[in-house]
Amino acid sequence: MTAAIIDGKKIAAEIRGEIGREVADRTARGLRPPGLAVVLAGENPASQFYVRSKTAACAEAGFHSEQYDRPADVTEDELLALVAALNADPAIDGILVQLPLPRHIDEERILLAIDPEKDIDGFHPVNVGNLSIGRTGFVPCTPLGVREMLAREGVSTRGKFAVVVGRSNIVGKPMAQLLMARGEGGDATVCVCHSATPDLAAVTKQADILVAAIGRAEAVTGDMIKPGAVVIDVGINRVDDPSREKGYRVCGDVHFESASRVASRITPVPGGVGPMTIAMLLRNTLESSRRRVGA
Numbered sequence: 001m002t003a004a005i006i007d008g009k010k011i012a013a014e015i016r017g018e019i020g021r022e023v024a025d026r027t028a029r030g031l032r033p034p035g036l037a038v039v040l041a042g043e044n045p046a047s048q049f050y051v052r053s054k055t056a057a058c059a060e061a062g063f064h065s066e067q068y069d070r071p072a073d074v075t076e077d078e079l080l081a082l083v084a085a086l087n088a089d090p091a092i093d094g095i096l097v098q099l100p101l102p103r104h105i106d107e108e109r110i111l112l113a114i115d116p117e118k119d120i121d122g123f124h125p126v127n128v129g130n131l132s133i134g135r136t137g138f139v140p141c142t143p144l145g146v147r148e149m150l151a152r153e154g155v156s157t158r159g160k161f162a163v164v165v166g167r168s169n170i171v172g173k174p175m176a177q178l179l180m181a182r183g184e185g186g187d188a189t190v191c192v193c194h195s196a197t198p199d200l201a202a203v204t205k206q207a208d209i210l211v212a213a214i215g216r217a218e219a220v221t222g223d224m225i226k227p228g229a230v231v232i233d234v235g236i237n238r239v240d241d242p243s244r245e246k247g248y249r250v251c252g253d254v255h256f257e258s259a260s261r262v263a264s265r266i267t268p269v270p271g272g273v274g275p276m277t278i279a280m281l282l283r284n285t286l287e288s289s290r291r292r293v294g295a
């Protein structure tokens with residue numbers, strides 16, 4: 001079997017187009033554009049890249065966006081004051097504090113300070129709780145993007161055995177919540193594996209839908225996958241490769257070549273889940289603006 005590629009870049013572009021048209025329509029009706037504030041502390045190159053991609057997507061879709069770059073030695077109090085100002089700013093619908101934060105900052109304290117109604121990342125405990133009990137809130141963008149991707153590809157999750165590898169607050173846990181939720185895009189039987197799972201392959205081999213979010217390059221290989229499974233690769237890893245101009249190559253948590261010989265469908269890296277995350281950030285910010293300004 002050779003897996004069909006799930007083209008996240010194409011699906012995300014469609015969604016960004018839909019959002020851009022809605023924003024144009026809203027502004028033509030005299031409503032203000034959705035506003036996103038992105039806070040970046042320190043000089044992590046991967047974070048800088050992600051934040052640039054996010055602000056460029058905002059501009060393209062007609063959003064108002066503001067970026068706050070702070071040095072690596074920014075204090076917790078300075079970040080808290082910035083978040084408080086953004087909470088109170090009527091032009092801002094969404095606040096995104098890019099993670100990871102510098103080590104001396106208590107990440108939880110900063111995330112707790114964000115108004116849950118502007119928490120378009122869905123990281124605040126209020127939104128984490130809303131997701132777990134099926135209430136409307138904000139859902140983290142990466143798992144939301146995976147769900148949207150599966151829906152647009154016509155992959156039904158109902159009654160399927162879904163295995164999520166990774167238990168992070170950003171991806172693994174909310175992904176499992178979405179897959180097990182009642183209704184469309186959910187209704188799966190879900191198993192979450194992690195670093196203490198003794199025989200990972202024994203579990204992943206049973207998965208109809210396998211979501212890899214471990215953060216280890218090419219850790220999921222073809223022999224760990226059930227023939228015909230749908231494989232979603234959330235990982236973005238840099239691996240040294242002197243033959244490349246940049247000295248590295250980018251790969252996922254799935255060994256693409258061996259996996260695509262077994263799976264029925266698979267997401268590539270890059271061009272799979274990554275662009276979907278950004279599209280969902282725009283969707284959450286637009287939704288926040290609808291709730292604040294009106295439909």
Ligand code: GUN
Pocket residue numbers: 096097098099100121141142170277
């Ligand atoms: N770091 C990695 N992924 C994310 C994300 O989705 N949101 C934020 N704020 N930081 C991240």
